[in-house]
Amino acid sequence: MNEALNGIAVAAWRNQPNHNLYNQRVAEKLNEILSSSSNVDEAYEMVNGLVETIRTVIVNNPNTHLNDLIF
Numbered sequence: 001m002n003e004a005l006n007g008i009a010v011a012a013w014r015n016q017p018n019h020n021l022y023n024q025r026v027a028e029k030l031n032e033i034l035s036s037s038s039n040v041d042e043a044y045e046m047v048n049g050l051v052e053t054i055r056t057v058i059v060n061n062p063n064t065h066l067n068d069l070i071f
Helices: 020-036 040-060
Strands: none
Touching: 020 040
C-alpha cells in the first residue's frame, strides 16, 4: 500500500498533515478483496481494479484532500 509504485504526485496540502482516513479506506478495500477473492489471480485483478479506481478518483478531484475522497 505504501510502495512508491502506487504513488501519485499530489499537492502537499492534499496529504498534510497526514491522510489516515484515506489509508483506512484503502486498507478496508484490500481486506474486502482478501476475504472475497477465491484465488490469487482473482485477487490480483481486483487489486489492480482498486488501484485504477483510486487513481482516477485522485486525478479527477484535484481540489479534494485525500481524507475526503470517496471510492
